[in-house]
Amino acid sequence: MKRVAILASYNGSGFDALHVALKNGELSIEIPLVISNNSSAKVLKNAINYGIDNFVVNSKTDQNPDEKIEELLNEYQCEYLFLSGYMKKVGINISKNFKVINSHPALLPNYGGKGMYGRFVHEAVIKNSEKTSGVTIHEVNENYDEGKIILQKELILDKDESVDSLEKKIKELEQITIVEAFKNI
Numbered sequence: 001m002k003r004v005a006i007l008a009s010y011n012g013s014g015f016d017a018l019h020v021a022l023k024n025g026e027l028s029i030e031i032p033l034v035i036s037n038n039s040s041a042k043v044l045k046n047a048i049n050y051g052i053d054n055f056v057v058n059s060k061t062d063q064n065p066d067e068k069i070e071e072l073l074n075e076y077q078c079e080y081l082f083l084s085g086y087m088k089k090v091g092i093n094i095s096k097n098f099k100v101i102n103s104h105p106a107l108l109p110n111y112g113g114k115g116m117y118g119r120f121v122h123e124a125v126i127k128n129s130e131k132t133s134g135v136t137i138h139e140v141n142e143n144y145d146e147g148k149i150i151l152q153k154e155l156i157l158d159k160d161e162s163v164d165s166l167e168k169k170i171k172e173l174e175q176i177t178i179v180e181a182f183k184n185i
């Protein structure tokens with residue numbers, strides 16, 4: 001059974017989708033480990049509620065955060081690492097030694113790269129009067145948002161789409177896209 005660790009900076013909404021899918025038997029995975037760089041992240045509270053071991057790893061807790069993350073992935077025997085709204089670059093040792101998967105809130109290769117995260121993505125999409133946006137699940141390499149695309153799902157923007165309304169739609173679409181992607185990995 002695939003052992004998947006979660007790495008998140010805030011809510012980890014993708015983690016919630018995977019956890020529901022494993023509990024209802026839709027996905028044959030285990031999630032034994034949750035890591036956040038943010039000690040007040042909601043993802044940690046959810047991990048505690050689900051009874052899942054969780055750790056804060058950042059430059060204050062560890063001299064080399066990536067080394068600590070790699071140590072935890074090995075200790076918990078996780079071959080997969082899912083980035084659920086993680087806002088830092090994952091080091092090359094991790095991306096090379098583990099199967100790292102990310103969910104990006106846009107249709108890569110557009111609207112990706114440094115600075116393209118969270119609301120900044122939706123702001124750019126709307127500023128450019130795009131007719132569509134979507135979600136991309138992709139493998140993670142040493143660069144931001146350049147790994148092999150696993151699955152994309154598209155949505156059509158309303159004429160009066162706002163950043164808030166697009167963010168909400170993307171997060172809803174993300175929930176199903178993440179689970180479908182893990183079925184095919």
Ligand SMILES: Nc1nc2c(c(=O)[nH]1)N[C@@H](CN(C=O)c1ccc(C(=O)N[C@@H](CCC(=O)O)C(=O)O)cc1)CN2
Nearest residue numbers: 086087088089090104113114115117141142143144145
């Ligand atoms: N090696 C990789 N690491 C990460 C990837 C990746 O594809 N390869 N994806 C990101 C997630 N992400 C987009 O999907 C992303 C997150 C954050 C940024 C960014 O510009 N971050 C800022 C710092 C923001 C902060 O500190 O809050 C920066 O680097 O200056 C871009 C894309 C996760 N890691």
Ligand SMILES: NCC(=O)N[C@@H]1O[C@H](COP(=O)([O-])[O-])[C@@H](O)[C@H]1O
Nearest residue numbers: 010011012013085103105116117118
């Ligand atoms: N480029 C990475 C990126 O923007 N990731 C996005 O951050 C959000 C985190 O939301 P959450 O903290 O509520 O899960 C998610 O929508 C995810 O796609």
